Amino acid sequence: MLSRLLSTAILAIGLVIGGASGSLAAGHGKKIAFALDWKFEGPSAAYFAAIDNGHFKAEGLEVEISAGKGSLDAIPKVATGKFPIGFADINSLIKFLDKNPGAPVTAVMMVYDKPPFAVVGRASQGVSKPKDLEGRVLGAPPPDGAWAQFPAFASANGIDVSKVKVQPVGFPTREPMLKEGKVDAITGFSFSSYLNLVRLGVPENDIKVLLMADYGLALYGNAIIVNTNFAKSNSSKVTGFLRAVANGWKDVIANPKKGAAMVAKRNPAADVALEARRLKLSIDANVVTDYTKVNGMGNIDAARMAKAMKQLAQNYKFSNKPDMSKIFDASYLPKDGSLKLK
Secondary structure, eight states, X not given: OHHHHHHHHHHHTTOOTTOOGGGTHHXXXXXXXXXXXXXXXXXXXXXXXXXXXXXXXXXXXXXXXXOOSSTTTHHHHHHHTSSXXXXXXXHHHHHHHHHSTTOSEEEEEEOOSSOOEEEEEEGGGTOSSGGGGXXXXXXXXXXXXXXHTHHHHHHHTTOOGGGSEEEEOOHHHXXXXXXXXXXXXXXXXXXXXXXXXXXXXOOGGGEEEEEGGGTTXXXXXXXXXXXXXXXXXXXXXXXXXXXHHHHHHXXXXXXXXXXXXXXXXXXXXXXXXXXXXXXXXXXXXXXXXXXXXXXXXXOOOHHHHHHHHHHXXXXXXXXXXXXXXXXXXXXXXXXXXXXXOO
């Protein structure tokens, strides 16, 4: 299912592998187009802070941020060069590059050191631990990054997937269906699904978030990705962009409420208090981790990534031997200490 969705996305926007340089006008001019994975919510505050607090300007950059439609959304956009820089799930990127060897896209900065992939259930509907999914209905949006990792999660936790009824759902209907009891659990990002359910009136003590990273997965999460044709010609811009993003994250880590207000400037429907809480959840669970506290944000641990690749291979048949030099390139990360969180 995932590979078909990726193929559809590629065809829809006319991807020509290795020949996307003609679409990079958005990055070669004054303004850089940045593709998010999802709509403007709390965790996107860091990028708006980089604008509002002058971090992009300090790097000589003007950045325009566009919302996305899911974890896979930014990958083909960046691979075509329609957007020179984006934000996407690195596991989906790994599979994309396996299906499209030579595609001009790579990850350059890890943001979610601990991925927010989760299964979210309700205790009142009998889902409090992974094995509880057997015999129940799991609602999953097909393009969802968490759903893409469900086979590995099931394998790590001994779940008999033949006993789980999977029901495709849309992103807007996912949490309402769980609230109404039409499904027993859903896949999603932990911070988004949890607070969406709270907003719908589901009692917090009834919501059970099964963060996949706490149940055996060594996977990384979302990263900044770049079109490699653009990056080769604009290495200083890419490094400046990453430095500005790191500074934006430090701003919102220090003041999540102010960060949420920046989101609300772009999304009038946003509830500042709710988005501040969503942002704080993502900071505490995904961005500020034991690893990033010591090493700063942005890079990856080679041994952990090797384990993550083996977990992906348990449930995904690679057509080609994965080449980490094509998947993640740390050479664009700033080396001036700006990645340190304190």
